Amino acid sequence: MRIIIVGAGAIGLLYGARLAIAGTDIVMLARKEEQAEQLRKEGIKLTGHGGGQTAVKVSASTIDGYLPAGDERPDWIWLAVKQAHLDETLAGHIGRLGADGSPVLALQNGIGHMDALRKVLQETQLHAAVTTEGALRGDGQTVRHTGRGTLTFGCWPRSVENASKSQNLLLTTLIAAGIEASLSNEMEDVVYHKLLVNAVINPLTAISGVRNGELPADPNRLRWMRALHEESNRILIAAGMAGNQDAWERLLRICEATAGNESSMLRDVKAGRKTEIDWINGGILRLAERLHLPAPMNEAVYTLIKTLHTN
Numbered sequence: 001m002r003i004i005i006v007g008a009g010a011i012g013l014l015y016g017a018r019l020a021i022a023g024t025d026i027v028m029l030a031r032k033e034e035q036a037e038q039l040r041k042e043g044i045k046l047t048g049h050g051g052g053q054t055a056v057k058v059s060a061s062t063i064d065g066y067l068p069a070g071d072e073r074p075d076w077i078w079l080a081v082k083q084a085h086l087d088e089t090l091a092g093h094i095g096r097l098g099a100d101g102s103p104v105l106a107l108q109n110g111i112g113h114m115d116a117l118r119k120v121l122q123e124t125q126l127h128a129a130v131t132t133e134g135a136l137r138g139d140g141q142t143v144r145h146t147g148r149g150t151l152t153f154g155c156w157p158r159s160v161e162n163a164s165k166s167q168n169l170l171l172t173t174l175i176a177a178g179i180e181a182s183l184s185n186e187m188e189d190v191v192y193h194k195l196l197v198n199a200v201i202n203p204l205t206a207i208s209g210v211r212n213g214e215l216p217a218d219p220n221r222l223r224w225m226r227a228l229h230e231e232s233n234r235i236l237i238a239a240g241m242a243g244n245q246d247a248w249e250r251l252l253r254i255c256e257a258t259a260g261n262e263s264s265m266l267r268d269v270k271a272g273r274k275t276e277i278d279w280i281n282g283g284i285l286r287l288a289e290r291l292h293l294p295a296p297m298n299e300a301v302y303t304l305i306k307t308l309h310t311n
């Protein structure tokens with residue numbers, strides 16, 4: 001099994017390392033030659049969870065300079081970049097890499113990217129993936145596994161057909177690598193449920209400057225959480241998400257399970273990077289507008305995060 005992973009950041013390095021350790025042929029495509037060279041020379045260094053540090057060899061190149069060896073087509077192409085990186089140029093590269101029919105798996109949090117990719121990659125077999133693993137990048141070749149989770153993936157848009165051969169092959173490869181994974185025919189629902197979590201934890205931790213576990217510990221923050229959760233839940237249910245009586249408790253459990261984590265949005269704000277707010281609360285605002293529903297809480301956090309960006 002050969003997988004091209006586009007984006008050698010936290011999540012790309014985490015999956016790249018874990019799959020390569022299990023014998024999968026991994027090709028990491030980075031943005032910069034400096035990082036690609038470092039990966040070719042020294043491999044990926046994985047730390048956390050399993051104990052010490054493991055270094056694993058992978059192939060690596062820049063996305064611009066990548067030329068496949070021989071005529072071997074990749075079995076899968078994984079997109080492990082952030083939402084903001086998914087521009088026309090990158091879509092052009094993905095179209096080229098997948099020209100022989102390789103399926104594409106997109107791992108982004110938030111919404112909007114799958115439909116945007118569908119528009120430009122009309123012939124490509126697209127899959128959405130939702131991961132609850134936690135990964136933190138160190139330097140260009142080091143990644144820390146900060147929390148164990150699962151990977152759920154499936155066709156986008158929804159397919160009524162049984163799992164394809166390539167889906168089953170990927171599932172078997174993931175499980176053999178010790179990665180908890182499952183296939184779903186209801187990816188929109190899975191994506192919406194993850195969005196409901198990110199829409200509350202990410203902006204509120206970034207605005208308050210606290211770790212996930214500290215968010216519900218303060219009564220004022222808890223009130224914000226509840227109001228933002230209720231509004232987002234209402235909008236997502238109206239958009240087609242299956243309601244879940246346990247949604248609020250699940251959110252609190254995630255805060256507890258990831259208590260020591262800084263959310264990705266808090267980290268982006270601290271590092272002065274563009275956040276994924278446009279595809280998280282911005283995505284909910286677009287749904288609310290389409291459904292003519294009020295969304296004052298989402299508007300408030302969206303605007304606040306945008307203000308933090310500007311500053």
Ligand SMILES: NC(=O)C1=CN([C@@H]2O[C@H](COP(=O)(O)OP(=O)(O)OC[C@H]3O[C@@H](n4cnc5c(N)ncnc54)[C@H](OP(=O)(O)O)[C@@H]3O)[C@@H](O)[C@H]2O)C=CC1
Nearest residue numbers: 007008009010011030031063080081082085108109134135
């Ligand atoms: N980290 C986590 O624990 C989790 C992340 N996710 C989601 O996964 C996605 C990726 O997140 P994460 O890995 O944390 O993000 P990172 O910022 O760590 O990684 C993104 C990587 O993409 C690279 N990149 C950007 N543009 C290109 C390009 N044109 N070609 C090749 N590489 C490119 C960046 O390179 P450069 O550094 O050179 O800019 C960077 O290495 C996000 O949508 C996130 O929400 C979901 C669940 C958990």
Ligand SMILES: CC(C)(CO)C(=O)C(=O)O
Nearest residue numbers: 201258261262263264265
């Ligand atoms: C679940 C959560 C909030 C864990 O930190 C996350 O996905 C993120 O930070 O983006």
